[in-house]
Amino acid sequence: MPIKTSTSGTTQHTDAPMAARDATRIAGVVDLGDYWTWAHNTFRTQVRSQAMDLQALTIGQLAASAAVNVETVRYYQRRGLLSEPKRPAGGIRRYTSSDLARLRYIRRAQTMGFSLDEIVGLLELNGRRACEQTKRLTENKLLDVRKRLGELRKLERQLSQLVASCGEASVGAFCPTLELLEHAGTEPLPRSRGQHVRSIRADAA
Template sequence: MSKNNADFTIGSLAKATGVNVETIRFYQRKGLVAEPDRMHGAIRRYTDSDLARLQFIKSAQRIGFSLDEIAELLKLDDGTHCVEARDLAAQKLRDVRQRIADLRGIEAALDQLVLSCGQATGSVKCPLIESLHHQPRSTGTRA
């Protein structure tokens, strides 16, 4: 079957993009992918542009963009908004760098806790468990 202008059912589109049918429906509800009209015996037909749009969404997700951010990028997808797209990518890069710094801090804390577990002797409670009981609660939204 050639994939011309309107050759995909939702199932074949899902298979071609490597996503679940329900994922496509979710993207439709979020406004990321248009839901085509029912034609040809009430079967919706998707086009190559729908395939390209889903591939764009998946590519953007792979590099860390959220669905809301992808919606913004899709609005800029006419080729004349490169500066705005660059600004969104620059913000995403700052966010990623901050997450990496946060993860390095978590790594260092866990490294110390693991080392302290190996140094426990006698009737001392497990230093890792004891430390977790006494950790201050985070005021942020991340755990």
């Protein structure tokens, strides 16, 4: 063990290492076993408190937790997607964590393009054939998305052509975009009035 010499010339052993001294000092304040028991119990209390909070949500808290507004929650309730808890005597309705999970489920399904009617069907699916039925619904949704993507690409080409036409139009000339809108579905315009517009119409046909 390290030693040190005092100014009086006598030799003495040094104190215990610093870590041991710190542990001894802590133990002098609080028993470490009691400390860890207290920390564990505190954590469990916090978890139980959070769980209780999720079992007692107001409609405003429910809506905020799912990033929607209160009227959206009420609309889902009218459509039968979300249940409405009974109002206790002299109190307010409270929602549970299951209600929150269902609300988030509905919102996720909507962002994937499912309609509310389709979501009703998804919520009713269960059992062994659920995946097969869900697969059919998802395949139909995928076909719909691909169709819309094709329409959007077509619209993109039309808008690009209109932007080019507007850039080439002379001062005082008729606006190509307005011209197209005014004659949508009619006979092609004379060449002198809208060459680019006719090109757009042909693409839209």
